[in-house]
Amino acid sequence: MSLNYKRIVIKVGSNVLTKANGLPDLERIEHLVDQISRIKTQNTEVILVSSGAVASGKSLLSASDKFDAVATRQLFASIGQVKLINKYSELFEKKGLVCAQVLVTKEDFRDRLHYLNMKNCFHILLKHNVIPVVNENDVISVTELMFTDNDELAGLIASQLNADALIILTNVDGIFDGDPKEAGSKVIEQIDQDFKGFSGIISAKKSEFGRGGMMTKSTMAQKVARLGIAVHIANGTTPDVLPRLLKREVLSTYFVPQKTASGKKKWIAHSENYATGLVRINDGAKVALTSAKASSLLPVGLVAVEKDFKKGEIIRLIDEAGLNIGLGIAEYGSEKARERLGVKNQKALIHYDYLFLNPQN
């Protein structure tokens, strides 16, 4: 049976869009547009997260080696993005479709109001049958302000738009149970929520033009699936990969989605960088929170308030060994939380509806 997704975020990695010589692979871009236009005829909404600006920039000029790597990347990305989006626009137009350019930075996901403004923009584009083509705004996103890679950005957008599925196209068939180049390594076709052990099978090795590697893809994919969105990792260099994947005809890795989380929970899940507070919880609280039953974080399970926070701010939770447990919104400030440390029968510090727990790998 075909996968009947109504809204899909498709992420295409640098490697899929770049030839071995580092220049953009125009034939592959054209084939990608063709596949997307065929999916669109089935009334499916598509949001494309496309890398490739830097590679496109490199096809336009060569940079003087007097400049550092950051400035050179800014140069290539800024001239390359214009070329890339023009190519998409020209190719989509030939298929009778209109696309839009959406360039974002990590800062744009910072506060909830700004987040909702961005979401509204996507909605109006989708309502008008426009294909948003999203990339990081590489001109101003440098060093610590950057997304880990466009996989992280695609995960954020899939969550923000309550997509049914996120398809990540890279240059391998999926997540292998060992080095993909080694004979005997096989693609793991399905990853369930309780899957542990990515670190044992994924090497830090990246493909030539990739930024984050397979590790960021898999941790992000598991997090997004936890929010109720199906994730597929497949090979973007395989002919007709998108229509074939939707007909389940192609080898790939599928992350089974959990029950759909609320929009607010989806936002919290990706708000780690904006957390002000930090609290340590005891083992009993950890067991209660990670059990199948929905539980809020009660002060009786608090061991320490490590960093202050105000009511309504994001708090990060760690266990007694310092392991990251999750994130949530504070129902009251750190002063009150300190007074209630370890005390029974007190109001929850984080209500279950505003709590996101990390997959435990």
Ligand SMILES: Nc1ncnc2c1ncn2[C@@H]1O[C@H](COP(=O)(O)OP(=O)(O)O)[C@@H](O)[C@H]1O
């Ligand atoms: N277990 C694994 N399964 C699949 N790929 C892996 C694994 N371990 C490392 N990799 C590497 O991850 C690369 C894909 O990630 P990345 O370079 O970031 O690509 P992209 O540009 O598509 O984002 C693969 O080309 C492969 O070399």
Ligand SMILES: N[C@@H](CCC(=O)OP(=O)(O)O)C(=O)O
């Ligand atoms: N924004 C950059 C790509 C950054 C990136 O993360 O690429 P990838 O490793 O393919 O996810 C560009 O357009 O060149």
